[in-house]
Amino acid sequence: MLAYDFMQRALIAALVVGFVAPVIGVHLVQRRLALLGDGMGHVALTGVGISFLMGSSPMPTALVVAVGGSLLVELVRTRSRAAGDLALALLFYGGIAGGVMLSSFAATRRPVSLTSYLFGAISTVTRSDVKVLVATAAVALILLAVFGPELLSLSIDSDSAAIRGIRVRAMGMLLSALAAVTVVIGMRTVGLLLVSAIMIVPVAASQQVSRSFRGTMLGAVVVSVVCCVAGVTAGFYASVPPGPAIVLLALVVFAVTAVVGVRRRKGTARNQVDRAAAATVAGAT
């Protein structure tokens, strides 16, 4: 498999998205914005449509449009939660409609296909895609290393964070922009419709068995990287679409950890009841 250049590029892309997506996703889940990435995928589709029309490279164009859309969404969302919810929906529907419409305009001049962007086409990842992907991921990780603790602090308690001078709106915009960046990073691997799943499902799987934010993040990275590499490998050997394979594998891991988590919580509750009963008996005697 590694003898093929396209598979080397595919695996690099899978590793990068597998690593970055849950690191951003864990903050999205904590802030209850699990579906934000999904919406950003819709907005990025307009970027792909614009690139078809202009003849520019899809990844940088989608990146600019998605980040712009994410900032707009966050701006509206922070002004009014109710209006923000509606604005979010309008922007997302507009994003997907715009992407399809612009692609159809471009299709009158030359053959274009949105399908590979909607569901991923890892075998078509170019050398320049890999360069943009790695550079973008590096910037996203650096930003997260610098601002991550403030993002976490904010999502735990926004009042206490504000008292320490953390800028609530700016941090919200940063997280939203990072989600958009991640969507574009994963665009070629899992596709715009499924990329949000790589941000969320590994986190959901990991948090079933973790007791800390850091533990959840590390567990999610492991789950995500393993699923991404396994999905791409399955795509090569079994001729299955890698994007859906990655997401389904992650969902299987979630199902397993959910069962383990439930059993563990039951065991803990039972132990607490036993300890309480023992303490009562000891007190009575």
Next chain:
Amino acid sequence: MTETVLHTHALQVQVDRARVLHNVSVDILAGTCTALLGPNGSGKTTFLRAVLGLIPSDGDVVWFSRREQDYRATQRVALVPQMLPGVNAVPVSVAEFVESAFSSPSSRFTRWRNREQRAAARDAALTRVDLVAKAHRTVDALSGGEQRRALFARATVTGADVILMDEPLAGVDVEHQEHLVGILRTMLDAGATLVVVAHELDVLASIVDHVVVFGGVGQSSIVYQGGPSPQVLSRHLKHEPHHLHELQRHEQPTSILEM
């Protein structure tokens, strides 16, 4: 001369055009413990949120006698809210919860250097509130009283010397209430300034220097401020608003502002 940590003059808060807090003028002096008392809905928590800039307000709020300085930049002020803001979607350990207080714009690029000091401060804060054994549990799995102790640990871990507390003892068992009051006394001895919204003044009575009673419906939301005289406190602790109004008419408080 004793530093004035917080000065408010004619502070006013409106929510949906309704006056929630009006004409509140208060001075909080360094090294003192001020209790904010009053019936539910009298504006005690609103006062805390207004002076911290968490909600919009009119009037003067001056921290540390420097009108031009944003109190946030000093990193001297911390809040103990009434309760956790909500259940975390992702598990957050008690240790992480307390450590979150170290996050600030000023520590953005320096936090890698003093990691060990921070860990030591975190352990000390958890030990102070008797939660070190539960440092690796999720904060949402703690009991209500334990969560309040965790909130207290978070507020004190950074060495902030002005602590605003919103009913910090509610839900805490008697043994730990006395323990926390002992910690507050030690902090006062070390020069800290405490502002406590409370209903359990009986436990706090030994450390409170100054009392501000909210609940006024006339010219000011404050009906009394001054020393914690037993007469005033016994009336206040009945939690009956008519007593506050009676107090407003007949007491001779140390100072009644804007009345």
